[in-house]
Amino acid sequence: MEKALTLPVTNENGYYEIRLESIGGLGANLCGKMLGELGAVYLGLNAASFSSYGSEKRGSPVKSYIRWAKAEDEIGINSPVETPHILGLFHEALAGKLPVTAGVTKDTKIVINTDASPDEVRKRLKLCGGEVFCVDALKIAMESKTRVNMVMLGAIAKAGGFIPMEAVEQLVQDTIGKKYPHLIQENLEGLRRGYSENQMAFFAEDGTYERVEYKEANNKWGYANAPIGGTNPRFGSTVSSDLSASRQGYIPLFIQDRCINCGLCDTACPDFVFQFQRGESNGKSIMRNMGLDYHHCKGCLRCVEVCPTNALVTGKEREHPNPQWAVRNQDLIAEHLEFEEVGANSWVTSKSHFTEKRMDGGVV
């Protein structure tokens, strides 16, 4: 082990804290573990890391927390990081209604996976202040055939300002190189490009936006009004969940005049996206495909694969912000629906081999 690193700043408990906000499948859990290990094994610090937990589902919100302290100091706190020194945002779509920026101050370094500029990011995230590092991790990951987490790790190392890159490279060598020697060059390239290819801007707390305080999330139902026994009388209420953040950059596009209303898309869709209604075709009464409910489309593209007439094709989401034939779920009776960008269950219970598997190949 090298000589112990001195932490440039710490909070009142003596910790340097990092919080990663991501969705399942982007590798934030592994990135968090690596940052913890970086501290404990490579930088001569004491360290702790953990992720938000639940059942393992791809495409749902995940948080990862890292604490560093002096080697001889105990880390007694096991609760989430409330005011991070570094905040890593792995997916832009998270910056919608989820309070991912809670605890940010002008002293926070915010590392975000985006193709936008720091100024735009500040506006979009309504950041009270802080040092914003923008890195197009998705693009870099695709080009260097690595994963978003490697690029983000590089950018986080850069943002920290005191983290020696040699130590990070050694960590990546040891973590990935040992098991996947054939992938090490791609991963190192992604890491290095994350370190070097980012734009930074500092924003003082000039009053443009308010601070967002960290809060434990409470639901509307409590002990005085929740139906007893956990019984849920609000049938079908997952409809208010918007799961579009699960998509990995692609959506199905509907070319209606090619559609023969065979209905195969509706047999293949796990998310009940297709809206069929009775109508006429060639003088016959049949069920017709009226369009897609994109709020619930997770972008799996099963429908594109089963469509026999190419009436459904793959499109890049960025290029089609308002796809044609977008309709809402036709069974809804509620007039107003406020969508929440959530996954019913997110989190990671098990490292198992999938975390490793996701390191395989260049699939982002």
Add this chain to the structure above:
Amino acid sequence: MEQQRILFESGNEVAAYAAKQINYHIMGYYPITPSTQIAEFLDQMKADGEHEISMIPAEGEHSAAGICYGASTGGGRVFNATSANGLMYALEQLPVQSGTRFPMVMNVACRTISGPLCIKGDHSDIMFTLNTGWIIFFAHTPQAVYDMNICALKVAEQVKLPVIVAFDGFFTSHQKRRCMVFAEDKVVQDFIGKYEAVYSALDLEHPVSIGSYMNEPDVVNNKFQLHLAMEEAAKVIPQVFAEYEGLSGRKYTTAEGYQTEDAEVLLHLLGSSYHTAKVAVDRLRKQGKKVGVFTTNILRPYPADALYALCKNAKTILVGDRQDSYGAMGGNLSMELKAMLQERGATCRVLSRVYGLGGRDFYESEAEELFLSCFEENVPRFDYLGKYPGEEGLKEEQYFAPITEKDASPGMTTCIFEEKTGKYVVEGGKINDTTAMPKRLAPGHGACPGCGIPVNVNLLLRGIEGNVVLLFQTGCGMVVTTGYPKTAFKVPYVHNLFQNGAATLSGLVEMFHERQRRGEYPRGEITFVMVSGDGGMDIGMGSALGTAIRNHRLILFEYDNGGYMNTGYQLSYSTPKGAKSATSHVGPKQYGKTFFHKDMPQIMAAGGVPYVATVAESNPVDFIRKAAKAKAYAAKHGMAYLKALSACPLNWGDQPNLERKVIGTAVDCCYFPLYEVEQGITTINYDPGQRKPGIEEWFAMMGRTKHLTHESYREVVADIQNEIDRRWEVLKAKAANPML
């Protein structure tokens, strides 16, 4: 001191690491969050040839405990790990293990007991074990998990009692920390020494009968012996800790405290919260508040004297209970402390706060608030921390109108009994027409992109017109649909744990018929459908077979994705042989799962169920029609069992968009043949004939089986191919001969 090295790992990982260093003979286990990783890490190390532990995946925790018990009567070392309802399911076996005095070690990563089902951490499970006769260690850091796992076995073997090493689920089981471990396994093995069992069922020269039939007056003496062993343990534990300190440099005591000496106010906490409170103590001490905190490292034998020495000077003690003994005005930690204080004539005030249930975080600020509340006079003796009443005057509209019987009966799929042939004939079930069926599930559920479960449940329900009531067993399908405060179900739905879903639905079906018979419920039909994963058909096999044999009028639908996917893909009995999973890793010493996939439809057919069928999304019309037929059988004849092969892109390691082809290939190669058994007569619904590809074609499509296409696994694949061909030939013979 012996040489050690740093690991940056979680409590689960270091528990596994200690077990590897000990090199137990047998681990019997069943995966359950948050303890599952222990078996996973051991399996990985086994595949890499780092230990020799024989790892036995049971079909449920009750059997896992049985495997462990049986193994421990054979004179060797035995290991297990579990949590929550797994522990409850095994509970019956725990007094057997201790009462007959066979040592072993079991890790318990503590988790909330259902229901409602919660996978997060609290202490509601571990407190059930207080009366089982097991020694119970409680580790409050990953480091302590490692150290206590080593000490536990030595204590167990000295006093001939089994030992639990408990720790906080997630906070300790999953949080990665810097841990010191012995560089050489031999150091650990020398420390624990050689195990000499007092009695062994494998000792042929000295035959013994283990497990006597014993009533009064003898049971009193047997239990007093157990009590004496606990008293001995109270002496042995400090000795073992002291010896271990010499080896590791780390000191453990039965109970420990921080700033307790002059403290007026003390918190008594168990597990990781102890350390959080220490931070709060430091802060309040700076403000001149005389506060401290103490914990116990051992729950059994209860270290009363050590605890009293720590808290005897306090004026107020606040006990944080991470579980409640409902109606007793305190959790077990409170009650035990109060009993100890009363016995010693202490007059301090004791307050109880139930906190951190269901994995709710314990913040340092909350510890400070608890301390400060103890300086006040009028505070309740007992309360819950973190509760809230909810939004006052909350009015919420429904999103949907309930699905009526008329809505759900468009007449697109009909099944009629044909007198002349004595068979059911299904008409309709066309893809376009059946899009008219209302969806019984709402979108917005949290299944992974491309998941097969909603696809299969949707196809099933398309073929079932009229009223339905659903029951889901625990599994992915249930977790992704009912994350509180939301639910995806638009029709009545019940969940029960997966060893008991079929029995539960049996009860509901019979209540429906009985209330109809008594005229309390309107006439009419309801189709009762139970949905289970293949995991549920492992642990719940007994319940499902009991239901089949009793022949209740219901449909049992199994979605088989070949693994315990909800907990991160451990092998199930339906995982293909050779497939890799988190408990069947591939490495120099292991090629993946070592036994064939279970043939559940044939097991059900042997149970005499009136209708058994296999379905696949690649043949959607066949699927919908069989669903309609199952409905007809469930209405008139009894149980219908349907099984679908269900894609899991996350854990199969393939592309979500290609899943229908993957399923189609499994059907074509007859890994998953499409057939039905109607009143005992087999019909093959789809015969690929000459097109039937080899199993390798299917294996090549999935990351979990791709390795098998390498020539080094040729023999394994040939073995699997033979079994698939054999099952297919048997099916064809059955189809050709109605008597079979």
